[in-house]
Amino acid sequence: MRGFLLFLLLVVCVNAGLFDNFGEKIKTALSKIKTTLNKSNLIKIREKIHALKNKIVAKLTLTPEQKAALAERLKKLVNIKKDHVNPKGDSIEEINDKTHIGDLLYQGDMVLTPQQADELVAEEEGRPKRQAFRDRRYPQTLWSSGVAYFFHPNATPEVKSVFKKGAAWWMKDTCIDFFESAQAKDRIRVFKEDGCWSYVGRLGNEQDLSLGSGCESIGTAAHEIGHALGMFHTHSRHDRDSFITLNSQNIKPDWLDQFKKETTATNENYGITYDYGSIMHYGAQSATMNKKPTMVPHDTNYIETLGSPFISFYELLMMNKHYGCLDKCKSTPNKCKMGGFPHPRDCSKCICPRGYGGQFCDQKPDTCGSILQASATYKTLEDLVGDRNAGGQPREDYHTCTYWIVAPEGKKVEVKFVNFSKGIAVDGCVYGGVEIKTHPDPRMTGYRFCAPEDAGKTLVSSSNLVPIITYNRIYATQTVLQYRFV
Template structure:
């Protein structure tokens, strides 16, 4: 009797809003957007398919993934801001957006639903929006943009993010109020964008909490035609989704794109894509909701940088590579490709520089020679006097090359890192270690001392190391040596498949952008928190009782019964 009475009061006190209520609440914040209602109706239809989506898209983690989740759960994030999804959930606008930050036209929404219904189990590998109307929805004549009620900071970060996309592509950005088709940067609730050019004026919001270069670059990525990386068809070959850790209401947001709406140009899945969400940003308990099969990439998810593959995909999508004649263009090395604006130079993967990508990038750092004995690399980068109230988007970066004789492999051990800088994607500071077979792929990133002792063995005889910080001084400590023939005893790495892509890469990649920040702290409904009643219910065995369904227990006491 006592537990039933307590349940009555607990349910009364913690009456969580329904999906419909949350959806309408978010939609009201988008009332001036012409396609907000189309997106709302789309989300309602997705919700009606919840059971089917959960059965198809969510799997149980294997032993290695479970161990990685347990290790990652021990890492305390730095509370220095919120991710795109976190900002949008806090403002409630995320409840009415696809995947947390996308508005869809009715045509786009209908095609995604048609794909889900008709192509179950037969999806093609897609990420860039490309349907039968391609290239109609490209910004073929350049991207026009204007500002409406935007703050000076939003203007600055958008302009800089646009320049970064333009720098290594053939896409021109120009500010004008007169163009018929244009992006209008607004200060609305949250951070969001449309997918591709929809015609006429289309909004891109950089509201409160969204005013960073990386966030602006992410939203511009959508406007150029990119979906989120984690919605690719081949996602399940690279990551596992954890239903038990996902915020209520987000279960249906993880549908994968299909051949009618996306195309990946045969480029491999990049854990370090700017368009990939972090491991915990929509987690209800701070445990990872998405786990890479190669679990050493856990902190790479949620990157603040436009990756090499992001730029390559956009260059292919906009046919930028057609601008260079193969015979007269630069002969790029290490996975680079001729720059569409300067065909005599190359766009290079991160960690490589020079006109043909065969040099260490300029600036701090140096070339180190590996021997059979361990040597130590200790690097400190960042600011002595960091003002966390200042909007600082400038990364300080150093580039090292660890070299060994041709044919050798190099072991690099991540030994230690400055505390209190850990975050999804290492968005404030980190170290990137590139030991993969695919030189174009983002390397392993670390920004927590909890990963100390992690050993990586290279495929090639040169290992680029990139250290970076846009905040306090951060120190990375690594050990390296020529890999012995004896087995390496530490967490081993399985290299991701290096898929074939068009021959790419001109000069060194531009200074990376700053993006999303760490994860939000818990469920979006701040009014529904565990209290004394839930503590009493837990003491009475409510959470472990088989008499009540798990969903009911988590609804009544989401904290103690999580």
Template sequence: MQFISAAVLFVVFNEVVSQAEIKAKWPDGTIPYYYYREYPDFLKPTVRAGMDFWERRTCVRFREGTGTETDRVQVIHGAGCFSSIGRDGKDQTFSIASACNSMTQVTHELMHILGVHHTHQRPDRGNYVYVVEWNVAPGGLYNFDILDPRNVSTLDVPYDYASILHYDYFTMSVDYVKAVLVPRDPRYRKSMGNYLPSFYDVMLVNRLYNCADKCAGVVVQCQNGGVQDVNDCTRCRCPTGYGGLYCAAPPDGCYVVLNATSTSQEQVIELGRMNKSDSIQFEECLYAIKAQEGSRVEVIVKDVYGIQSESCKWAGLEIISQRDTTFSGPRICKMSDAESFYISEGKRLLLKIYNRSSISRFVISYRQI
């Protein structure tokens, strides 16, 4: 069984091709687990929170084992963050160490355990990214091998730069400030290496475990790209910017509407607080900037304060200018990341600020054009 480190991301096993890959799925989508010996109590809430993330959005279930199982996941405090891909058929190791105490790492490794490979290794990855091989650390090039299309399937889930299983642009680089993975759409340079599983990550796991079968005979009319909620078949699970039973209403949680006019207006978008300690959970707030019918929204990022880094995994601002919000938008976490301006496809542009440490502040101007 292959082990994957915390830096890595993936595609789905094709059940049709290989018996071994069928075995990689967990029967009935149930994964027994137990904490090995004196696993630190302070890490257990993070592990459980990651499991809850997947349980709330898919039909898979993580059940603390009874000790009678022939195969189960052993949660250990190892040298870093790593896991097997899929079911091993015996006790298998899932390491979440102190340095991995975040939802990013836990949800990432759990997706491996569910049987999913790295996104940037998909057979179609050449259409979306290319690898700067000379900048890959010695011995690390195999992490960028393209998977054999005869052995894997994407399950018709589109390539997603923002998959939790996609390397960021400098992972395993010799020269840290130079890229290893380069997106063919340069706007998504900081979107690679997401902080939480994306809409399409969840869709992929649901398809892998045939979760839609649980809603057989129940029809709902989801709007705006929403999909049936496999845990409540009478409602929909919505992409960014939508909520309600059928994704036709505003989303729950922090949601701010700004009305654009032809006159430029300035807005400070802020989240977190100074001296805030690192949290395992992310705070998020969504700003919807709206123009009149037939017009579009223009946004200019004027300044960035707070956490600024090469990776936007800790905090950042996502700009969703496209109509289809099932896909993530470009992300920025320092001023040099920003484009000169952003223009919406339709009459609405979304800005999602997120943070798990300290404070993030973005100053923007917006207007209707």
């Protein structure tokens, strides 16, 4: 039966004219699909999006002014030798590209329903039907009674563990509950199919989420759960061109239509700004055909931050707004500092931006690290985080340390990057790195670095406090910084 259905889908491919080079990739991907074949309309949906390629590509064309600005930003980028840690791929896009499953999915890891695909086509043709990461069925697409999930028999212990931890990341700082149940009416079936992918939002009844080989990390699980909760990709926001530039000459031709951008009519972000450290953002070299950046941040110091393995503060705020969690603390005065907000599970406490902690976000988080006083001359911060006795395989959990560098009132902090361990320079610094929070907005993800080639880079804060966060989940990494007040 599966072979017959595969044959029918291949006939659709031929009739749709898909068997150019792109079609051959589709054929390869189809041959790998097992448990989802009877449930998906992947070929028809992918063909609909692919048919829009010329329109989408036309919108990616840069003006002369944009080309000039991009050229100037590219000059600022440090030439970093990228490492490869996981042979299956170091990002969702890489993993799904190697299995070819990404060629069937929307933007590489999303399975759309026929209705969602029709809405995307309508958007591109100027007939918007969708708003925010909502659709016409909102709020029915919310998991208003909590998120039920269960594990398929092929889910390995690693898949089960990272999914539960990824769900815990979302549950900890929102009002969204997750619980294991194979009997709940609406539920997610978690399994180990080829690749990392999910449906978007609650569909009703049973829906799938795959954490295939190479996808067994908490960050990857949290990303796919983000889709299941209703989020699309950050780099498809309607305002992305104000924050990143797509360098289309570096994008694989078959992937150009995957960089479709939302419109103001279909993408309401609750007034929340673009965050380069979003877990829903792909890395700078996603879909590259020449190992050069496909997405260049306008603030080039963020180039290594794209593709983050952590849920950003602004994403938590957006998810809390989307699910109405903030209403739980409407009558509670907001005493939170640094842009934090009352916790919907305990309004007397705050959800704090990364690098800040305590009940009201006015203390250093309770991790390793210390408070350092800056002087007029350079001091050195040397940090070793991780486990030197561990093997070369990545751990599930991160070892994290937080430092506060404090200057006298009225002064700023200057931080100079001196050195970082070799071997884990990948998009998003997903295995380890250092985050330096000199941005004027304390809620914004800091600049992350994970390559020794960054030596000499200097950042200056806008206040007298700079949180420094070091993190690692493979072996151990050393960070060396110098700092002073200016």
